[in-house]
Amino acid sequence: MRRPLPCQTLWLLGMALLILALVASNLGAMRLSIAVLWQVHDEALRHIWLNIRLPRVLLAALVGGALALSGCVMQGLFRNPLADPGLLGISSGAALAVGLSVVLPLALPAVLALYAPMLAAFLGSLAVTLVIFFLSRQGNNSLSRLLLVGIAINALCGAAVGVLSWVSNDAQLRQLSLWGMGSLGQAQWSTLLATASFILPASLGITFLASRLNLLQLGDEEAHYLGVDVRRTQRRLLILSALLVAAAVAVSGVIGFIGLVIPHLVRMWLGADHRWLIPGSVLAGAMLLLVADTLARTMVAPAEMPVGLLTSLLGGPWFLALIFRQRRETDG
């Protein structure tokens, strides 16, 4: 089968992302384009563009890329097309911690209180990541066991969040359910930098492991004979992608769909080689979340929609269409 050269496609994706980012930073509730900023020396306008809109555009791309990447790694690692970042229970751990912080408000200093849900989400997802890490160190056949543990963690945290929302009052309940829909409204330079300081190194680390992830697709034994330290590679990939999810969930809440579907889309386009699949997924994930978030910011302006709803609404039909088209092609 002949495909376009992956390298060219990646450049294309990169350019498209750049253009999208430029367009997105021109759009918003405020009529405020870069052209206007250039011509009018208005400090207030510049402040809004620089401190509210720009970090948000960058955060959307960052989080979208991280979610798609972690989905890509999970699918490769578990050799299961249904794997996604939610699989190991990381986002449910985060949801539980956020629920606790909303329902049982601790007396935090003012600076911390502003970031309380974010901190809680990060601690929650980190806790689940640690559980995964220790489990992955012991026992044979640990991957399939991890899947089961993930299911158990998901169920447990889901039930605990259910209990919390049952005992919560109206305001808390609304806050909880809004968090579950995902939003990038927390974008600020400080949160962007904090998130990036986790996501960028983790993404780099995964990129270095791409060719070993390819060999893992052949099966553990074959990979072992081809010189891969299977257990160690698996553990590293697991922890790195868990970190990605933890950072993304902490800043944006639960944003579904991207991690599950973007790797599939990119695989249909670029093939299954992780050396191309990984950067392709990052770029495509960044693009999808950027488009979804821009729509979320502008469609009902000056109000705003939860972006997590839009990613699924946008991506779902498109993905279905792709699947059906592919089937028609293979059928005849």
Added chain:
Amino acid sequence: MKRWLAVLLMLPAFVNATERVVTIGGDITEIAFALGSGEQLVARDSTSLHPAAATKLPDVGYMRQLNAEGILAMRPDLVLVSAQAKPSLALEQVAASNVEVVTVPADNSLSGIEGKITAVAKALGKTTQGEALRKEVSNKLAAIPERQLPVKVMFIMSHGGMAAMSAGQQTAADAAIRAAGLQNAMQGFNRYQPLSQEGVIASQPALILVTEDGVKTLGGENSIWALPGLAQTPAGENHQLLVVDDMALLGFGLQTPDAVLALRKKAERLP
């Protein structure tokens, strides 16, 4: 060209040289209009549905899911925001963009209404009108009899897609019932809970309170009496029902004293 563009951008600022105000919270918007500041309002949140003129203003979204740019896009000088509004980060960002953000207290009590009026009036620089409005509300509150009436009232909340629920303690409905000098029939639990047949019969309410939306989602007055257990209560036997505007009774804004008084009158006329 550059200069023209600058003038064009400044235009809105010249037209409304006084002040551009965004109000967030239905009670606050209502008070701002009552103080005669309706002209200055440039936007409101989605809970601000009263008075009718408010609904013509742009809507910056739900008060618990605010976004900074949407508010700033209305180019306000002053943002009046309910203490219940979220997230605080969005409001911090608005404040960081040199917009004055004033938080108005939001407690579910009749005495809290006067505090809201004073805070809004002060922020809008209308202290004399504020004082007059506060007196008016205070007089209305004084008209509500203080004597306790041993009438049990049950508040039923029903939104589409959910089972009908009744209001326990720590709810605005409970506060409104007690403000009318009546008893909440549902004792011993907090927040809203699904109706249980036995719980309803045991509580023996003499009057059912339901919101206009609630009547609609339940499918009319008759279907209310078909709710679990209601037929076996005094209210069900005598078909004693009061339909209320939920923002008026539960919003603890300007209409609340009248709504509470109406509830009290209804309870006094019960057979």
